[in-house]
Amino acid sequence: MKRWHLALALVLICSFLGAAARKPAAPIAARRQHSQTVHGVTLEDPWAWLADREAPQLAKVLKTEDKYATACLKDSKKLAQELFGEYKARIPSLEESPHALSNGYYYYNRQNMRQEHSVYYRRQNVADAPEELLMDVNKLAQGKRYFDLDIFSISPDNQLLAYSTDESGAEVYRLWIKDLKTGKARDLKLDYISDFVWQADSRHAFIILDNEIMRSNRCYRLDTASGELQLLYTEEDPAFNLGLYKWGDRERIFLSAGSKNDSEVWQIAWDDLSGSFLPIAGRQPNLKYSAAIHNGDMYFYTNRWNPDYSIGWCPLDACDYEGWQELIPSPQSYSLQDFTLFTDHIVVNYMYAGHNQLAIYDRHDARLLHEIIPAEPSDLGLWNNPHPSASGFNYYQESWLHPYQIFTHSFATHTDSLYYSAVLPPGYDPENYVSTSITYPATDGTLIPLTLIHKKELPPTPNPLWLNGYGAYGDVESPWFSRSRQSILDRGVIWAMAHVRGGGEMGQAWHDGGRMLNKKNSFTDFTAAVEYLIAQGITAPDRILIEGGSAGGLLMGAVTNLIPTRIKAVIADVPFVDVINTMLDEELPLTVGEYKEWGNPANPDEFHYMLSYSPYDNVRPSVYPQMLISSGWMDYRVGYWEGLKWAQKLRANNLGNSQIIYLLQKDEGHTGSAQRLQVFRNLAQSVAWGLYWIIPGRDK
Template sequence: MSQSISAPIAKKVPHILETHSEQRVDNYYWMRDDNRKDPEILAHLEAENEYLKAVMAPHDALKDQLFEEMKGRIVKDDSSVPVKDGKYWYMSEVAGDNEYAFHYRADNAEMQNKQLLLDVNELAASYEYYDIGDMAVSQNDELMAYSEDTDGRRIYKVKFINLENGEYLSDELENTEGQVVWANDNRTVFYVKKDLQTLLGFQVFRHVLGTPQSDDILVYEEQDRQFYMGLGKSRDDSQIYIYLAATETSEQWALDANNPEQAFELLCARLEGHEFGIDKFADQYFIVSNHQAKNFKLCTAKLEGIADMANWQTQIAHRDDVLIEGLELFNSHYIVTERCLGQTRFVVHDYQGSSHTLAFNDVCYSAQMGNNPEPESNSVRIHYSSLTTPSSVYECDLATGEKQCLKQQQVLGAFSADDYASERLHITVRDGVKVPVSLVYKKSLFKKDGTNPMLQYGYGAYGITIDPNFSSNTLSLLDRGFVYAIAHIRGSEMLGRQWYEQGKKAHKQNSFNDFEDVTRSLVEQGYADAHKIFASGGSAGGLLMGAVVNQAPELYLGVGCHVPFLDVLTTMLDESIPLTTNEYDEWGNPNNEADYQTIKAYSPYDNLKPQAYPHILVTTGLHDSQVQYWEPMKWVAKLRETKTTDSLLLFRTDMGAGHGGASGRFKRLEEIALEQAFFISLLKQAL
């Protein structure tokens, strides 16, 4: 890679931040522009983009080759498995080089005489970024609401279509969270409105079709800005719900869907530390709750007694070694999604007390409930894949457990699952805990002799578990001899709720130590060459990358750091920044001195120091709603002046995208190809 091109150097404007009688000087605080219009800031971001292009220019052919490989594995003309919802069957299709889907419905499973509901390609034609947030059809199947985001900030506009004639209604709802829930009168909808500064949904409005948004009725407003807000409907369509969730606390309100003019009533009040979810079916409620049950339990309650937990009847008790993750209700059965020893399983219960488990055979895999809108169905859709098994849709008989594969993702080219192998390891880290690790590699190129390059991925936050699923894009690395590893570090719920609790707030350091120790162990065990290790993570995983390169930069040749949360301390002290107040239970509240010191000890921006850093590729979106663009921008500027070697530091800002990166099925591949080209070119340089 060319070292003769000069990197952009940002000006320094000292800005003093004082907290708990302690001062920090932030020379790049000036890079924050909430309006994203400051010419100097935009010019600097563009200069960084140009610098990246210039440095990577010698590897454009490699990047293009990788892009074409990835694109060449994708079936251009493809469709989802039709799913029945009410009178109609619904499906989506992609075709040719189109970036987006066509959405259809028909009155039969064969999709004969299908009706086009939305052509997302046409809708997206005028925008650099486009995302459909929700599509919701009225109870009588005659109207459809959909929401769109055209800049990546996750601020959605809702529009309405008459499905009988294809004409748009005059109604448009601005500045929403994206969800739309229909009342059963087919003329009333509920939506969540956002605070445009914090980007938090905090108000629920009722809208009647044919009236202006200015006449909409505020039916609920949340005063505590630590809570996220969402909407939903009961499994039997009789109630509309408002879900309120802070990191560790829940609350739920309900409304009779047949009487939308009535007021929402409190279903179960918030109690600090109590997380739950309630669904209604027929004459009772089903509750998944962690009250005196760290890994959650399943309870039921009669309709009139739900508010008092004393009336809840335990159906599945708490277990120390099994985490309850979800519930799906059917007329004849209910299915509980559980996680045991890191693996997902689905336990099918009938209402008379019998049960059976839907099992899968891979050593490590990813499985989730699919779209199952019909409670009267005798079967359930499950989505399944593993590191070697392409994404598959199974239909499982509720009574017998018999599975039928309705569709498996087709991978074009020379792919054969038998050419690859996956493993699940449990690696003992520095405090004696065993961390699960999922691995995949190509059999013919792998030698357990410490010669293979390796890409290690991690996330480790919010209790989100990154299950090992199939990615046709990763094949480009595996086919070049890479081992791909997912470190299931603390901060996820891979091994239950305690696994999450041991990777958050005061225990956050465990996440970073786990990731580093996994790397060292995989090298020691011969899975990878110590000089050919790469790491990648995004969002909270970008924080992981930032902390790890501060603590153990010598472990990695190159690092991908995407939409990264890097300026943790300053962000968590500023309640005007989107999502800050919601995050206190995850990271701690630095207005408290103990939390301040904990965060300060690992915050990537605050802990940059003069040392040799690995080669790093940083990416972000100008309109990112989750992690603001200035966090990686500041971090890159400070790292440029801090690092002691000429290692590459490349920074790319997508000027038209948000937290999810580029929209469109092929455009996204360009970002992946860039990272892989970065890693492979470094590997060639190191050989």
């Protein structure tokens, strides 16, 4: 062999070995025999053992997964560092929340660019009142790998602060009471607290405690001084969860029990220190409602007359269920979201065609007086209106391109004044970007809303596309402003959201059209978005990334099974993909309460339908896209094992050479990290990985 041939051969061999070193073989955990038969169907699950936290080999599997993920992420590591720097540069040097007035004080928090958590303050509503430090969460979190604050409630006499903390990421919160005069906090040693409302004497409170599988099922009266508990109510139906709230007049506290389809509400005077909650209306099938009391009348937010809700009314002294009257119905094609009561007005938040707007009515005769319709699609809602006799009301607005703002609207003149505006990122100009709302046809002809966001000046098509989706629980994917999204847009990527059925953008019918025995509509709506965007020449299969988390991870899994070769990359965060095994296990926290969303596998028809789309059960030999799957070890909502098992099955069936990465965050739960910089690190890692695969011209 000639010397140059030998040299060339050595170069090629070294290049091949180098590439092999950069891309190690995907690990596949050992299979173990496991099967169960349901409705005559035998379900084989060789990776079921990975759900056992105590399994002797699990630690080794997770260590191997971590090593493989680290190797796969090397190619995008430099870009991840670049993105992390961009995210940090957009943090304001000092960021302050809006000042919310409550019981004679303004409450707010601040966070400087070096702090992971907020610092909470208040200032009395009098001239020249000094600022009071209430809590520095950074000090509470010091030395802890995870720390999150949930309940934050000031006593009626303004002397005590009730707060709850989670130090594991498992959403198990513990109650504390802080004396605001001395600064000392007492640990009440009450775990699993989910709700807290003070009573009038500033000593007693009503609380809700969760059980071990995170059902909010017990209501107590708590003596915060002695720690003594008095059980008031236990919810026996596992499909229901309890909650507490105050709405309308200050003198009433409401206890609610709610499932996916039904609800029941009780009320008690806030100064009643010995009585029990009194029922408002008995529990009735498919009746959802909440109640408020104002000026001797009771008002209802209810689906009694309309599945998209309306406002009901009755006099407080004659308010049995038969006496309810519909006061303000939802106009056709509108969905009523919530409302607030004032002395002479009712302000209603509606959704129309997936977009929020506000309407102001006369409280006495229900006449429509004024509407607030934003000029661009926005998340619009009522904000901190503590005084019914106020001359106006506060509302917030946020859009895809403009950050959070709060306005005060005058009842007399119907004009707005700006109360608060979030800080714009340095160098950001909304005029450099475009947000477009369009529709596309689903496979059955239904028009599906689609949001597209991009820079005004785009390179010639097809463009890289980052397509998001969720489509569950009737949740609305309302517009939100994102400082980090700018890094995607500035790299010539189109960011998109498909508002598929299963969400609530078009009311209850939109939710019903994508749940239970209609769930597959969510998936085909999303695949139709992919095909539409390709057909329009906007993007191409080798430039499409899809992303979704939790129930949106189910969407990602189902879509990946349906069109694996029409997308380049998938990001699935805490994905609910092992549908059958999860819904068969009634000991898991959310199973029973989710039957009305996904179905009950005890019902043969519902079982077979769920089995036909469950992502884990429908993995088949195919060429799969690049995939990044992440889970939280402390996640009680979607177990870490769902993504882990799914990754093994995908790799075992992958006919291509794509990377299928599983990332486990050891100190996090369903909602991710509670530390701001760690959130940015995690985000930079996943975004960099996604951009690496969909932006053309990179060496892959």
